[in-house]
Amino acid sequence: MIFIGVFKFASCDGCQLAFFDISDRLLKLDIKIEYFLEAQSENIFNKFDIAFVEGSISTPQQEEKIKEIRKKSKKLITIGACADSGGIQSIRNFMDYEDVLKHVYPSPEYIKSLEKSKPISDYVEVDFEIRGCPINKEQLYEVIISVLMNKTPSLPEYPVCLECKRKGNPCVLILGQPCLGSIIKAGCGAICPSFNRGCYGCFGPIENPNIDSLREIFEKHGYGNLFDSILTSFNAYNKTYREKYEKEN
Known part of the structure; x- marks a missing residue:
């Protein structure tokens, strides 16, 4: 026991x-x-x-x-x-x-x-x-x-985008919704994108997320001003975000 x-x-x-x-x-x-x-x-x-x-x-x-x-x-x-x-x-x-x-x-x-x-x-x-x-x-x-x-748990290490692909969801980022799915660890079942809402990053970042590239995509679509506020919400003091923020500031 x-x-x-x-x-x-x-x-x-x-x-x-x-x-x-x-x-x-x-x-x-x-x-x-x-x-x-x-x-x-x-x-x-x-x-x-x-x-x-x-x-x-x-x-x-x-x-x-x-x-x-x-x-x-x-x-x-x-x-x-x-x-x-x-x-x-x-x-x-x-x-x-x-x-x-x-x-x-x-x-x-x-x-x-x-x-x-x-x-x-x-x-x-x-x-x-x-x-x-x-x-x-x-x-x-x-x-x-x-x-x-006495074994290592098997939990997803891939991004939310893969969950969207499996469910046949269209990419909400392309459809005009700010979405962090490409840099966020899966596990939620892509709940928000399944209802045509962008991923807000509840599960935190994958290993080595390409934050800069996603920020460029946000800016290209006209909502770059939202990127940092969405990124640093649920997981505001995640070590990955923290290190990047402190390096940039």
Whole structure:
């Protein structure tokens, strides 16, 4: 039997819901969820074979907590854009922190948060990432089964464009919709392009994305001014985006 903990930091709780979506299948596995505040009233914070972590680190208390979770866990797996890349809340990382506080909170002096919202990997070692906003329940199940079988999970490494091709979707970028699909990791099933909307990049970048070429295409189609704001939304503080932004600025 493997013991699992599910934890949440700065996030919307959406990725944790994937556990409920596969709960009937989880009941048939040799696992025990020891800690999951969203799902059960009795929780044990002890040793874990796997710790699944949702959310970014945004407060000093969260920074200490994630280090404690890491010490107690054989494997730590992040779930979702917030945990993997800082989430939408990390948009503030590129703004003046004090200015953001004043515009969001009527009494900013009571807010005890970190200046930046950062992914889990900025603080502790992460064994595996499950991408998405929210994550795909089938990918979550694949990861759990893989750990039980002591094998590496098999998740898509190719871009969303390939999912569109498989579904027979016309290219929405050519049809006039700003779309990041060519540089974004697959896994969502190309939901947005299937409804004639461009990909907003929920699953974060593929390895070595050709960001500059896609920016040129956006500019050629007349919506180059949208590129950076779309790119740095769900995965604003992804290391790939961050390194490029810091190099350019």
